[in-house]
Amino acid sequence: MKVLADDRRRELAVLLAAALLIFWWLGGHDLWAPDEPYFAEGAREMVVDGQWAVPHVNGVVTTDKPPLFFWLIALFSLPLGAVTSFTARLPSALAALGTVALTMRLGRRLYGPRTAPLAGAVLAVSFLFWDKARWCQTDSLLCLLIWVALSAFAAHRAGEAGGRRAGLLFWLAAALAVLTKGPVGLLLPLGIALVTLGWDRELGGWRRFAPLAGPLLFAAVVGAWMVLATVGGHGEYSVWGALKTHFLKRGLYGLAHRQPPWYFLEAVPINLLPWTGLLPGALVLAWRRRAPADRFALAAAAFVVVFFSISTEKRELYALPALPAFALLLAGLVAAVCGWNEPEGAAAAKLGRRWVTVGQGVVGGLLALIGLGLPLAADRFAGRIAEIEPWMAWFVGAVLLACGAATLWLARRGRPLASCLMPAAGLALVYLFAVTAVYPAFEPRKSARAFAVQMKEATAESRAQGLPVVAFGLANVPEALAFYSDGVYTLETEDPAVLARHLDRAEPAFAVVDGGELGRQAPELLGRLTVVATATLSRQKVLLATNGGGR
DSSP, X not given: OHHHHHHXXXXXXXXXHHHHHHHTTTTSXXXXXXXXXXXXXXXXXXXXXXXXXXXXXXXXXXXSSOSHHHHHHXXXXXXXTSOOHHHHHHHHHHHHHHHHXXXXXXXXXXXXXXXXXXXXXXXXHSHHHHHHHTSSSSHHHHHHHHHHHHHHHHHHHTTSXXXXXXXXXXXXXXXXXXXXXXXXXXXXXXXXXXXXXXXXXXXGGGXXXXXXXXXXXXXXXXXXXXXXXXXXXXXXXXXXXXXXXXXXXXXXXXXXXXXXXXXXXXXXXXXXXXXXXXXXXXXXXHHHHOOHHHHHHHXXXXXXXXXXXXXXXXXXXXXXXXXXXXXXXHHHXXXXXXXXXXXXXXXXXXXXXXXXXXXXXXXXXXXXXXXXXHHHHHHHTTTTOTXXXXXXXXXXXXXXXXXXXXXXXXXXXXXHHHHHHHHHHHHHHHHHHIIIIIHHHTHHXXXXXXXXXXXXXXXXXXXXXXOOEEXXXXXXXXXXXXXXXXXXXXXXXXXXXXXXXXXXXXXXXXXXXXXXHHTTSOHHHHTTOXXXXXXXXXXXXXXXXXXXXXX
16 A cells, blocks of 8 residues: 555656646746737637637638637636636646646556656656647647547556446547547547557457447537537638648648658657657567557557658647657656566566666767757857847756766666656756746747737727728738737738738828738839838748828
8 A cells, every 4th residue: 555655646746747847937928929829819809709609810710720729718718808828828738737647547557556657757858748738739638638538448448447438538538639620639549549459459349439329429529519610600611621721631732831751750759858768668668568558559659650641741749649658658668677567468578778778878968968069059149049148058058968967877877767867857947947037038039019019009090090901921920910919900911912002092001011022012112111110020020011191
């Protein structure tokens, strides 16, 4: 009983540490383009304008994402009456903390009680997971819902939950995942479950997993929203149009993030830092022994990576649902090397300590080199990155150098667990420092707040006369302007003729334009324009220009 209590205390300690990493200074800086203002503005319009059936962004229906994430932000914001940086990021943060808890629960079931807290720590400190836990994006919530579904499947597979109850939870979580980010919310957990059963040679077991009631529940939940979107959208929202554009075309042809098939072979190891050195040994061990726990974790990790590798559109955050599986595999390696537990049904497949210490020694060496070079790099590029003050670079460099050197020493001494925890502690400190001091320093460059307020004030008289503010060639900037101007919606266009007609009028008219695009306008028009305000947003030079009125 004492051992069990100690294990649970370790899990609680990991959960509290994860909460600190995720929630510390969560609202400490503004919402940054391209993604954060989009979701926050959609939620703001739900709260202020009552547009709940389908998301509206910048005053028009958006089909980019389903509504669940917008709904959650709006619900968390209702008590305050406004969407803030904190309430916009809160769904992602809570979802991430839930995923850490689920991963530890799975680790306890699959690999043993001592492995569970380490699996939670691996997940919480992995860079990609920590980063998306603090960002106003759908991916953290999607990851949680996928793993709720997979946890139900794993419980049924282990004989700990009845097929009907587990199956209903699986399909309900998948339905909510679809309402978060579209069809991938079903395809990923369903594919992982079927691949795992196929590997187990138990595909017939699917018949015991709520084969009729589960899909009916899924159809009821998703279908209810489809009806709501069709009726409540007043004909402006097309479910098929959204599916065609943002799933089929994105997967087949790519919209903005075309990458080669091997993209995730590079992206996953980088985003698993500081645990990357464990990856080769974890994959070798899991493949050699192929216990039921290993088969499940390997199937989950591989399916996500292969699924998105086939897609033309790729972003590193697409690998996020694979990270809990990788966390289980990496923790399983350390557990095996340390002699803690063997998962049930494991074949005899021992690996020596060097499978941990060599890889982590490499990680330690890299961290030490980065720590040495960071102050020099900050000094060299001071003109380009003025926001980074020298003392910031020296502090981060010192932390990385110290933890990297300590990791190297521990690895050489043959201490596998310590060589894993040391770089994790160092990076956790860097994470906390970054969100406290570094991120706020980038506000002038990343936040649209000041420019949006200038736009709102400068265009007030023109808008009162019924003239719109045209946004030309600005990609994701208009939603940030709408959010921080508290509802000044711009008329978005990519047509130069629309911009020219708008500015070539007798009345004072305003446009927010990309600085590079403005130079392509007719010389006679440019000669009459006055630039009222400028800013650099989403790597674009953005100008607020006016014709001054009169021809």
